[in-house]
Amino acid sequence: MTKKMAIIATKGTLDMAYPPFILGSTAAALGYDVQIFFTFYGLQLLKKDLSDVKISPLANPAMPMPVPMPVFVQMLPGMESMATMMMKDKLKKKGVASLEELRSMCLEADVKFVACQMTVDLFEFDKSDFIEGIEFGGAATFMEFAGETDICLFV
Amino acid sequence: MEFQKELDARGLNCPLPILKTKKSLADMNPGQVLKVVSTDCGSVKDMQAFAKQTGNELLEQSESNGEYVFFMKKK
Numbered sequence: 424m425t426k427k428m429a430i431i432a433t434k435g436t437l438d439m440a441y442p443p444f445i446l447g448s449t450a451a452a453l454g455y456d457v458q459i460f461f462t463f464y465g466l467q468l469l470k471k472d473l474s475d476v477k478i479s480p481l482a483n484p485a486m487p488m489p490v491p492m493p494v495f496v497q498m499l500p501g502m503e504s505m506a507t508m509m510m511k512d513k514l515k516k517k518g519v520a521s522l523e524e525l526r527s528m529c530l531e532a533d534v535k536f537v538a539c540q541m542t543v544d545l546f547e548f549d550k551s552d553f554i555e556g557i558e559f560g561g562a563a564t565f566m567e568f569a570g571e572t573d574i575c576l577f578v
Numbered sequence: 579m580e581f582q583k584e585l586d587a588r589g590l591n592c593p594l595p596i597l598k599t600k601k602s603l604a605d606m607n608p609g610q611v612l613k614v615v616s617t618d619c620g621s622v623k624d625m626q627a628f629a630k631q632t633g634n635e636l637l638e639q640s641e642s643n644g645e646y647v648f649f650m651k652k653k
Contacts, residue, residue: 449593452600453631518591518618528597 427456428574429565435464437478437510437522442578443468444525450574451532459529460565462539465578466546469538469553473522477507530556537564579638579649581613582606588617588645595621596628599650603634606652611637614648622646 428450432443450457480497536557569575585602587595595616625648629636635651
Protein backbone atom coordinates (compact mmCIF):
# COMPACT_ATOMS: atom_id res chain seq x y z
CA MET A 424 0.00 0.00 0.00
CA THR A 425 1.16 3.51 -0.77
CA LYS A 426 2.67 5.31 2.18
CA LYS A 427 1.28 8.69 3.13
CA MET A 428 2.63 11.87 4.69
CA ALA A 429 0.76 14.90 5.94
CA ILE A 430 2.33 18.23 6.92
CA ILE A 431 0.81 21.29 8.52
CA ALA A 432 2.68 24.42 7.39
CA THR A 433 2.01 27.31 9.75
CA LYS A 434 4.98 29.62 9.18
CA GLY A 435 5.52 32.16 6.45
CA THR A 436 9.18 33.03 6.82
CA LEU A 437 11.87 32.05 4.34
CA ASP A 438 13.62 29.61 6.67
CA MET A 439 10.44 27.90 7.80
CA ALA A 440 9.09 27.69 4.26
CA TYR A 441 11.76 25.20 3.28
CA PRO A 442 10.94 22.14 5.43
CA PRO A 443 7.40 21.54 4.09
CA PHE A 444 8.48 21.89 0.46
CA ILE A 445 11.70 19.87 0.87
CA LEU A 446 10.01 17.04 2.73
CA GLY A 447 6.93 17.15 0.53
CA SER A 448 8.84 16.93 -2.74
CA THR A 449 11.23 14.29 -1.41
CA ALA A 450 8.48 12.11 0.03
CA ALA A 451 6.66 12.31 -3.30
CA ALA A 452 9.87 11.25 -5.06
CA LEU A 453 10.02 8.25 -2.73
CA GLY A 454 6.50 7.28 -3.70
CA TYR A 455 4.55 8.78 -0.83
CA ASP A 456 1.12 10.25 -1.26
CA VAL A 457 1.58 13.74 0.25
CA GLN A 458 -0.76 16.43 1.47
CA ILE A 459 0.30 19.78 2.93
CA PHE A 460 -2.20 21.86 4.87
CA PHE A 461 -1.32 25.57 4.89
CA THR A 462 -2.72 27.58 7.75
CA PHE A 463 -2.14 30.98 9.34
CA TYR A 464 1.15 32.47 8.10
CA GLY A 465 1.85 29.32 6.12
CA LEU A 466 -0.75 30.51 3.63
CA GLN A 467 1.79 33.02 2.33
CA LEU A 468 3.60 30.05 0.79
CA LEU A 469 0.71 29.48 -1.60
CA LYS A 470 0.76 32.98 -3.05
CA LYS A 471 1.77 33.30 -6.70
CA ASP A 472 4.28 35.93 -5.66
CA LEU A 473 6.61 34.67 -2.93
CA SER A 474 8.53 37.95 -2.55
CA ASP A 475 6.79 38.61 0.78
CA VAL A 476 8.40 35.49 2.23
CA LYS A 477 11.34 36.91 4.15
CA ILE A 478 13.72 36.20 6.97
CA SER A 479 14.38 38.55 9.86
CA PRO A 480 17.51 38.67 12.00
CA LEU A 481 15.35 40.21 14.74
CA ALA A 482 14.51 37.85 17.60
CA ASN A 483 16.43 35.21 15.67
CA PRO A 484 19.64 34.86 17.69
CA ALA A 485 20.59 31.55 16.05
CA MET A 486 20.84 33.12 12.61
CA PRO A 487 24.48 33.08 11.50
CA MET A 488 25.55 36.64 10.69
CA PRO A 489 28.66 37.72 8.78
CA VAL A 490 29.35 40.31 11.48
CA PRO A 491 27.92 40.47 15.02
CA MET A 492 24.95 42.81 14.97
CA PRO A 493 23.37 44.44 18.02
CA VAL A 494 19.60 44.09 18.30
CA PHE A 495 18.98 47.83 17.90
CA VAL A 496 20.71 47.70 14.51
CA GLN A 497 18.60 44.71 13.46
CA MET A 498 15.54 46.89 14.04
CA LEU A 499 16.52 49.49 11.47
CA PRO A 500 14.40 49.86 8.32
CA GLY A 501 15.65 47.70 5.48
CA MET A 502 17.43 45.15 7.67
CA GLU A 503 14.83 42.48 6.95
CA SER A 504 15.12 42.97 3.19
CA MET A 505 18.88 42.92 3.43
CA ALA A 506 18.93 39.72 5.49
CA THR A 507 16.51 38.14 3.01
CA MET A 508 18.65 39.14 0.06
CA MET A 509 21.78 37.77 1.72
CA MET A 510 20.08 34.51 2.63
CA LYS A 511 18.72 34.01 -0.89
CA ASP A 512 22.14 34.74 -2.30
CA LYS A 513 23.68 32.15 0.02
CA LEU A 514 21.07 29.54 -0.82
CA LYS A 515 21.75 30.03 -4.50
CA LYS A 516 25.52 29.84 -4.08
CA LYS A 517 25.21 26.59 -2.16
CA GLY A 518 23.00 25.00 -4.82
CA VAL A 519 19.88 24.95 -2.66
CA ALA A 520 16.69 25.13 -4.70
CA SER A 521 14.53 28.25 -4.52
CA LEU A 522 11.13 28.02 -2.85
CA GLU A 523 9.44 28.51 -6.23
CA GLU A 524 11.43 25.61 -7.66
CA LEU A 525 10.65 23.24 -4.78
CA ARG A 526 7.00 24.25 -4.79
CA SER A 527 6.62 23.51 -8.48
CA MET A 528 8.40 20.19 -8.00
CA CYS A 529 5.82 19.35 -5.32
CA LEU A 530 2.99 20.20 -7.70
CA GLU A 531 4.57 18.23 -10.54
CA ALA A 532 4.77 15.22 -8.22
CA ASP A 533 1.08 15.59 -7.31
CA VAL A 534 1.61 16.80 -3.76
CA LYS A 535 -1.78 18.10 -2.72
CA PHE A 536 -1.89 21.62 -1.27
CA VAL A 537 -4.82 22.50 0.96
CA ALA A 538 -5.34 26.10 2.04
CA CYS A 539 -7.08 26.73 5.34
CA GLN A 540 -10.39 28.39 4.47
CA MET A 541 -10.72 29.90 7.93
CA THR A 542 -7.36 31.70 7.60
CA VAL A 543 -8.29 32.93 4.12
CA ASP A 544 -11.41 34.53 5.68
CA LEU A 545 -9.56 35.75 8.75
CA PHE A 546 -6.86 37.63 6.86
CA GLU A 547 -9.23 38.51 4.00
CA PHE A 548 -6.92 37.02 1.42
CA ASP A 549 -7.92 37.25 -2.21
CA LYS A 550 -8.12 33.74 -3.65
CA SER A 551 -6.85 35.03 -6.96
CA ASP A 552 -3.49 35.74 -5.27
CA PHE A 553 -2.97 32.02 -4.76
CA ILE A 554 -1.44 29.58 -7.24
CA GLU A 555 -3.67 27.33 -9.33
CA GLY A 556 -4.47 23.76 -8.40
CA ILE A 557 -4.91 24.13 -4.65
CA GLU A 558 -7.89 23.13 -2.56
CA PHE A 559 -9.57 24.95 0.28
CA GLY A 560 -10.62 23.11 3.40
CA GLY A 561 -10.71 22.98 7.17
CA ALA A 562 -9.53 20.89 10.09
CA ALA A 563 -11.81 17.99 9.25
CA THR A 564 -10.45 17.91 5.69
CA PHE A 565 -6.95 17.62 7.11
CA MET A 566 -7.90 14.92 9.59
CA GLU A 567 -9.48 12.79 6.88
CA PHE A 568 -6.10 12.44 5.18
CA ALA A 569 -3.88 12.75 8.27
CA GLY A 570 -5.70 9.94 10.07
CA GLU A 571 -4.35 7.44 7.56
CA THR A 572 -0.78 8.67 7.27
CA ASP A 573 2.52 7.05 8.17
CA ILE A 574 4.18 10.41 8.81
CA CYS A 575 2.46 13.50 10.14
CA LEU A 576 4.38 16.71 10.83
CA PHE A 577 3.67 20.17 12.16
CA VAL A 578 5.96 22.91 10.86
CA MET B 579 30.15 0.37 -15.82
CA GLU B 580 27.71 0.67 -18.67
CA PHE B 581 24.90 3.17 -18.35
CA GLN B 582 22.14 4.46 -20.58
CA LYS B 583 21.78 7.96 -19.15
CA GLU B 584 23.82 10.40 -17.11
CA LEU B 585 22.65 13.04 -14.64
CA ASP B 586 24.96 15.90 -13.76
CA ALA B 587 23.93 16.95 -10.25
CA ARG B 588 27.17 18.80 -9.51
CA GLY B 589 26.69 21.90 -7.37
CA LEU B 590 23.18 20.92 -6.33
CA ASN B 591 22.23 20.56 -2.69
CA CYS B 592 19.62 18.53 -0.79
CA PRO B 593 17.03 17.51 -1.94
CA LEU B 594 17.76 18.35 -5.59
CA PRO B 595 20.07 15.39 -6.39
CA ILE B 596 17.32 13.01 -5.25
CA LEU B 597 14.50 14.88 -6.99
CA LYS B 598 16.47 15.03 -10.24
CA THR B 599 17.41 11.36 -9.97
CA LYS B 600 13.76 10.49 -9.61
CA LYS B 601 12.92 12.62 -12.66
CA SER B 602 15.72 11.10 -14.74
CA LEU B 603 14.58 7.57 -13.90
CA ALA B 604 11.01 8.40 -14.86
CA ASP B 605 11.58 8.27 -18.61
CA MET B 606 13.92 5.26 -18.55
CA ASN B 607 13.02 1.61 -19.00
CA PRO B 608 13.21 -1.01 -16.25
CA GLY B 609 16.70 -2.51 -16.07
CA GLN B 610 18.40 0.55 -17.57
CA VAL B 611 21.19 2.19 -15.59
CA LEU B 612 21.45 5.85 -14.65
CA LYS B 613 24.77 7.41 -13.74
CA VAL B 614 24.56 10.31 -11.28
CA VAL B 615 27.44 12.64 -10.48
CA SER B 616 27.01 14.77 -7.37
CA THR B 617 29.18 17.06 -5.26
CA ASP B 618 26.83 16.92 -2.25
CA CYS B 619 28.35 14.66 0.41
CA GLY B 620 24.87 14.25 1.91
CA SER B 621 23.76 12.53 -1.27
CA VAL B 622 25.74 9.41 -0.32
CA LYS B 623 23.32 8.41 2.43
CA ASP B 624 20.36 9.90 0.60
CA MET B 625 20.91 7.88 -2.58
CA GLN B 626 21.13 4.70 -0.50
CA ALA B 627 17.90 5.65 1.27
CA PHE B 628 16.26 6.50 -2.05
CA ALA B 629 17.21 3.12 -3.50
CA LYS B 630 16.03 1.26 -0.42
CA GLN B 631 12.66 2.97 -0.39
CA THR B 632 11.91 2.99 -4.12
CA GLY B 633 13.23 -0.45 -5.03
CA ASN B 634 15.66 0.92 -7.63
CA GLU B 635 19.01 -0.78 -7.26
CA LEU B 636 22.14 1.16 -6.34
CA LEU B 637 24.68 -0.95 -8.23
CA GLU B 638 27.79 1.00 -7.36
CA GLN B 639 28.96 4.16 -5.69
CA SER B 640 32.35 5.79 -5.52
CA GLU B 641 34.05 9.04 -4.58
CA SER B 642 36.98 10.85 -6.07
CA ASN B 643 38.10 14.48 -5.76
CA GLY B 644 34.92 15.53 -3.98
CA GLU B 645 32.68 14.02 -6.64
CA TYR B 646 30.31 11.22 -5.84
CA VAL B 647 29.34 8.83 -8.62
CA PHE B 648 26.32 6.54 -8.41
CA PHE B 649 24.98 3.89 -10.76
CA MET B 650 21.28 3.31 -10.24
CA LYS B 651 19.42 0.52 -11.99
CA LYS B 652 15.77 1.27 -12.60
CA LYS B 653 13.28 -1.14 -11.07
